[in-house]
Amino acid sequence: MKRGAYKSRKFIELVERLLERWGYSRTEGKVYAILLMRARPMTISELAKETGLSRSSISVALSNLARHYLVTYRKEGKTKYFSAVPAFLEKFLQQPKEMLEREIKPMKEIVEDLVRNSGEEEKAFYLTLLNDLSTLECVLKRLIEFEESEDLCLRNSS
Numbered sequence: 001m002k003r004g005a006y007k008s009r010k011f012i013e014l015v016e017r018l019l020e021r022w023g024y025s026r027t028e029g030k031v032y033a034i035l036l037m038r039a040r041p042m043t044i045s046e047l048a049k050e051t052g053l054s055r056s057s058i059s060v061a062l063s064n065l066a067r068h069y070l071v072t073y074r075k076e077g078k079t080k081y082f083s084a085v086p087a088f089l090e091k092f093l094q095q096p097k098e099m100l101e102r103e104i105k106p107m108k109e110i111v112e113d114l115v116r117n118s119g120e121e122e123k124a125f126y127l128t129l130l131n132d133l134s135t136l137e138c139v140l141k142r143l144i145e146f147e148e149s150e151d152l153c154l155r156n157s158s
Helices: 003-021 026-037 044-051 055-067 088-116 120-149 152-157
Strands: 071-076 079-084
Touching: 003 026, 026 044, 026 055, 026 071, 026 079, 044 055, 044 079, 055 071, 088 120
Parallel strands: none
Antiparallel strands: 071 079
């Protein structure tokens, strides 16, 4: 296998994995990765040929990616040309806020309820779990505060 082909395949796998971690499908990750690697916009037909995926699955993936501002398109006649929007930083910075609101706070509320309504033997276990969730909540809040106050990295990358 040629080195360039290996690097391309590895890049696609890494982007797929990253987007999957952020709640996207493997198809969306693959389509996004391929669009990121191309210097020019691509059509659904070109993406289908490149990925081996169906036009309909690519169309669904592109719709979701466009809805989340990861892909844009322009029309020429009846043909749409899709391009990736490099947005790793924005997506990464959303993760602590989303995790805190969607998962950690609701879990913590449930465990607090379990602590209140459990026997002594179970209570010790639930208190350990609650302590872990409280620590994670604190770390996520600090990350969010840091991200909101610190723009040194953003200034340096401009």
